[in-house]
Amino acid sequence: MNLLQRLPWRSLGKWWVVGIVFLGVGTAVLYVFVAWLHMPLVWATSLSAEVTMLIRFLINDRWVFGHSRPTWKRLWQFHVASAGGFVVWWLFANFLPPLGVQYLIASAAGSLFSSFFSMASNFLWIWRRRTEPATQSASIEMAAEGEGAASVE
Numbered sequence: 001m002n003l004l005q006r007l008p009w010r011s012l013g014k015w016w017v018v019g020i021v022f023l024g025v026g027t028a029v030l031y032v033f034v035a036w037l038h039m040p041l042v043w044a045t046s047l048s049a050e051v052t053m054l055i056r057f058l059i060n061d062r063w064v065f066g067h068s069r070p071t072w073k074r075l076w077q078f079h080v081a082s083a084g085g086f087v088v089w090w091l092f093a094n095f096l097p098p099l100g101v102q103y104l105i106a107s108a109a110g111s112l113f114s115s116f117f118s119m120a121s122n123f124l125w126i127w128r129r130r131t132e133p134a135t136q137s138a139s140i141e142m143a144a145e146g147e148g149a150a151s152v153e
Contacts, residue, residue, distance in 0.1 A: 008123070014064040015119065018056060023111050026052040027104055030093075034103065041103060045093045049086055053079070065127040074126055081121030085114035 026048055033044035057078045061070045092110025097103045 008129075011064050011127075012119075012123070015060065015122065018059050018064060019111075019115055019118075022052050022056050023108065025055075026111070027107060030107055031104065041097065042094060045090055045107070049089065053082055053086075060122065060127075077126045078122075081126055082118060084121070085118040088114040088117065 029048040029051055030044055033039045033048055034041060037044075039047070057075055058070060060078075061067045061074060067074070089107070089110035092113065093103065093107045096106035096109065101109075
């Protein structure tokens with residue numbers, strides 16, 4: 001089976017939907033922190049990232065990857081994996097405005113560049129499909145067959 005057939009297309013689509021929705025949500029939260037609450041941009045970007053990250057984790061864990069309950073382990077992994085994407089986003093959001101780029105546009109650009117790192121870490125680490133090694137599943141099947149044969153006798 002080739003790589004394209006093995007990709008989890010449904011989960012990838014849902015993950016992108018959540019990401020695009022949270023681009024808008026994160027932008028709105030950042031706007032509220034800066035324009036209404038008059039927070040310094042450095043604090044506003046950091047706080048809005050954390051707020052949206054927690055909500056995004058809960059939605060991804062349940063809707064995208066189908067877990068009935070979140071775990072502290074996956075939340076911790078999500079934070080670690082998101083750290084790289086956050087650094088990229090934060091750098092764009094904080095260093096482009098002094099160069100004349102409007103802060104909301106800088107934030108959106110950072111989101112675009114950080115999303116591919118986040119996608120890879122989400123699918124390849126946190127929510128990857130764990131499969132049993134072939135030898136382990138073969139041993140389990142052989143043991144089950146042996147038990148069935150013993151009970152028939």
